[in-house]
Amino acid sequence: MTVFDVSPRSTDLRERLSAFMAEHIYPNEAEIARQINTGDRWQHLPLIDELKPRAQEAGLWNLFLPPASSRDGKYGAGLSNLEYAGLCEIMGRVWWAPEVFNCSAPDTGNMEVLSRYGTPEQQEQWLIPLLNGEIRSAFSMTEPDVASSDATNIQSSITRDGEDYVINGEKWWTSGAGDPRCVISIFMGKTEPQAERHLQQSMILVPLDAPGVTKERMLTVFGYDDAPHGHAQMGFKDVRVPATNMLLGEGRGFEIAQGRLGPGRIHHCMRLIGQAERALELMVQRASQRVAFGKTLLGHQHVREAIAESRMEIDQARLLTMNAAHMMDTVGNKAARGQIAAIKVVAPNVALRVIDRAIQVYGGAGVSQDTPLAMMYAQARTLRLADGPDIVHAETVAKVEIGRQGVGGSRSA
Known part of the structure; x- marks a missing residue:
């Protein structure tokens, strides 16, 4: 039994979530794009409103809420960070999918803040409507x-x-x-x-x-x-x-931020891994169908190397992220801060490399609206800044490692 074994319930949720994505999410990507580009772009989308009740009926609602924030089991699945990570990866394969399951940022982080730190009155006014998907x-x-x-x-x-x-x-x-x-x-x-x-x-x-x-x-x-x-x-x-x-009280903003950002960074990273996995699938599909210089792209060594590099990097990033989630569950966010910082650097950069390779295999189509790759690339690049830039997280990794080895550091004035 490995540290990354998850419960039978989590495995069941993964299977049901994957089935829901196959039935309701992937087939509707073109329709969502059509609805966004019809009329007022800043109105919520009718199709997502139609899918939300189906997700609730399927028991795929508020999956992100950990046991400490699940309000006595009434809301959320009560999953650990490790258990939720795999679900987050599946939802992350399509940029708008998390909203269907009431698992999209920044609502998820805000709901956790209100669950952990909100007064009963604040929770009644804001948390309950958020958990119900009403606001x-x-x-x-x-x-x-x-x-x-x-x-x-x-x-x-x-x-x-x-x-x-x-x-x-x-x-x-x-x-x-x-x-x-x-x-x-x-x-x-x-x-x-x-x-x-x-x-x-x-x-x-x-x-x-x-x-x-x-x-x-x-x-x-x-x-x-x-x-x-x-x-x-x-x-x-x-x-x-x-x-x-x-x-919570005056002067406690950083305390709240640390409680909010740890799980949020896990979520971001696992969604990125989901995007990278999808990009790799698209890369292989395209390479198996496209012919250049007398053979399919799969017949060219540099394409096979791109596929191999992508497979290895995705698996490394996933294992690193799952390890951070496991540490958050077992020793807490503070003790896992080095691992959380590491994944926040690794996951976006891996996703960017994999998506870029897929774009290269697709050629001109890869940068057009005909595939999700261009938008995926833009989102992944943005996440090298969101929730802190790479260099800030790398500095945290260095400090943790220096401390682990018991070596005194120096500070510039």
């Missing part, structure tokens, strides 16, 4: 005017004024804000600029219809607008929310 949410952290790879740079302010907090700041890459059902955002800002470096920040719930909240523009990712989900640049000008909207 969507956003996460407002990154800012355009500072290097947000160091989150202590964040300058947005959260100031107490009687029974309220007043919020001011500029945020961007507020993913999900394009959807008209997105009604709440978790906002990170400074409550005490003079406090110790990692105790200055707090997180607070901000309704997006509050006076002073403006959606300034929707951002594109390599030209893709990711409608109807999207990524917004948001303005917050003298936004007033009740003091009861504070999460």
Whole structure:
């Protein structure tokens, strides 16, 4: 028995999820594209609304919620990080699939935050509708005017004024804000600029219809607008929310962030591995059918080498990610921080290499809308930045390794 053995229940869920994807997701990729490009791009998609009840009926809903956040088993499957990782890979093969199962970011991270740190009142108002798939949410952290790879740079302010907090700041890459059902955002800002470096920040719930909240523009990712989900640049000008909207307490923003980002990074990485697997499948299919210089592409050594390299790299990335998930389950997020950082560097880079090889095998079709490869490449490249850039995670890996070997490091002034 290996450390990566999962429960029979998780195996059953994998089989049922794969069957659902085969019946309802892959056959509808062209229809989703048609719906996005018909009429208002920023309206939610009727087909996804039709598929959600089917996913619920199939018992494939809120699969991401771990036992500690499953609200006494009423919501979610109560799976460990390791058990959910394999399911996340399957959903990640199609960019819009996770929403069908109520397992898409940033809602998943926000629901975990509300489950772990929200008051009963906050949970009743926001968590329950999110768990039911009735609303969507956003996460407002990154800012355009500072290097947000160091989150202590964040300058947005959260100031107490009687029974309220007043919020001011500029945020961007507020993913999900394009959807008209997105009604709440978790906002990170400074409550005490003079406090110790990692105790200055707090997180607070901000309704997006509050006076002073403006959606300034929707951002594109390599030209893709990711409608109807999207990524917004948001303005917050003298936004007033009740003091009861504070999460956990003033100065605890980094504590919440660490609880939120660990599982989220596992999810991102496993979805990327799902994309890489699909890219490899597409590569082999294309190479078996396309003829060049008198033989199929599979007959050319450099194509076979691309397939072999892709197979080996995907398997390495998956094992590394599963190991990080296993460590999170057994020793906790803090002890697994080196492994979590490592996968956040490895998985996007592996996905990029595999997708790039598939594009090369497809030729001109690979960069067109006729395959999912171009969008997959854009998403994978973005995830070398989202949740922290490569260099920040590599620095964490180095620090953990230096500490493991008991060697003293040095800090520059």
